Amino acid sequence: MQATRSRVRTAALTAGRAFVLSFASIAGSTALFVLSVLSLAFVPLGVGLVTTPWVLEAVRAHANRRRLLAAAWSGVRIPVPYRPFPKDLRTGLTGRVERSTLLLKDPATWRDLRWLLTDMTAGYVLLVLTFALMVYPLEGLVLAAGLWRVFEDSAYWYGFVPVDSQLTGLAAAALGIAVFHVGLWAAEPLLRAHFVLARSALAPAQGELAQRIDRLTETRHEAVDTAASELRRIERDLHDGAQARLVAMGMNLGTIEALVEKDPAQAKKLLAMARTSSAEALAELRDLVRGIHPPVLAERGLGDAVRALALRMPVPSEVTVELSGRAGAPVESAAYFAVSEVLTNAVKHAGADRMWVDVHHAEGMLRISVTDDGRGGAAVTDGSGLRGIERRLGTFDGVLAVSSPAGGPTMVTMEIPCALS
Incomplete structure (x- = not known):
């Protein structure tokens, strides 16, 4: 008896969640899909380049909420494969245009739009079915309790039962009880199926995963x-x-x-x-x-190690560190030696008079930028120090970006996904 009551409570909670989520699917996803299509349609006219970042960022927030609910309600993990924006992204109208370009180049953006279309159709149907199986049986009970009298002159169909008498009303109640029992067992699998459908639309394709595995190998x-x-x-x-x-x-x-x-x-x-x-x-x-492995790195962490490294440089260097904790020792070591290599290259080859190092952690990424006012012209080529840094960071799924126009300045940006202790 206790197990039955527990199952009823669980199924009722699941149906309530599906009911609330159905409004987000039919209203939220539909509205965002329409706005996205309109914004993209106006890109050739220039207007869409300004509106697209706001719309697509709203789509990402909507998709991320669904990811959180999928993990919390059904244990379905949906990856977040969005590409990070560069730290030196400009502001104003030019920045909006750059942001639009980066968003449209990200494959995850088009997966989000595909998911919106799926969510407001098949996803919505699964949600409606989840709570309908729990709510629809109430109508059968109400018909058996006396509502059948309203339909004495013309039969009212409850499922496949024509209700026009007390006997058919009882048949409707029996059908409702059977549907209710189906709903008790099907509510959770149906809600999970909704989230699995979302994962199939939002998660990277097997081809992308294969490329990622090849890169990591x-x-x-x-x-x-x-x-x-x-x-x-x-x-x-x-x-x-x-x-x-x-x-x-x-x-x-x-x-x-x-x-x-x-x-x-x-x-x-x-x-x-x-x-x-x-x-x-x-x-x-x-x-x-x-x-x-520098002792200061082991004892004081990446921030103080980079400051000590900058003090040993023959060129004046300014270091800014914003870290709320420490990364893993391998990540700190890779980041430290990458910064050391970049600073050494700037001193040897760039003819710089001043250098700046910025180290911070945001959105699960350790981001480091090294800027110098030297002659510029640096590039990531085979055999260069920057190529070695790129390989070092690649071991941790990190990336390296270099901006070095002729005449300078040079900015080397490094990102390593990691969590701080």
Whole structure:
């Protein structure tokens, strides 16, 4: 009995949700679809370039609300595959035109419009069916209770039952009870089917997912190659640097041991040389460790590590950091060395007099922009440092964008999807 009452409450709640959601489907989706079509139709006239961002952003907000409800009510996860807007997007009329262009180039925009059409037709039918199976049985009970008398002269059809007497009214009630029991078991699957239908329209196609998998596979292989190359560099630096100095220092100490009684003055000179060699070996080891993972990055986080990096640059650098927490250690390391590479390139090749670094986190993205007032002309080409940075970021599904017109300035923007602790 308790299980039956629980099922009735669950089905009634599901029917109520479907009833409320049906208005969003038939009214909200229809209105947004019409506005979208009109706005896109006016794009050739120029008016649509101004109105399209507002309309499509409203469509995205409408779709995101449905994503939240799908996850909360039926456990259906619908991905959010929208491309992020660049940080340096201009404002005003020019910015609206750029935003329209970016929106129209995003495949997710056209999936949203396809979903609106699906939602106001098949999606709406599923919602109506969900709550109708729970509400329609009430009419059969009301007919059996006496409403059949209104239809004594002309039969009233309840489903496939013609109601014109008490007996047929009872038959209508029996049919209503049967429909009610169907509704008890079908309400949740029907609402879930509505959300699954939304997912089929909003989620990226298999072809896009396949391309994404290929890209991630490629960046994984590049990451493995980069790691192997880094290990070889560390081995070479140890062999040619600190190891050679330590060997020389050991030989000096052996000579000192032999001379300490015979020629104390010469032994003292060799001790000074050994002390200098040990200091140099220690400095090289510290540099090597800093190149693997800077201590300030592990202890203080990305913001302070970038500030410390900027202080070591020969060119004045201004750093702005807005981070509410810390990203994962691999992400912080990748971001730090990417910034280091960009700053080093600016110092070596751009002839910059000043540099600016902005680090912040928004909308699930770690965004870093490095700007310099140098000569410009930077490009992402095979063999360049920027190409290496792009591969490094690609390991984390990150992206690199470069704006570097001839004569400057140069802006390098990096984005890595991540969450902060």
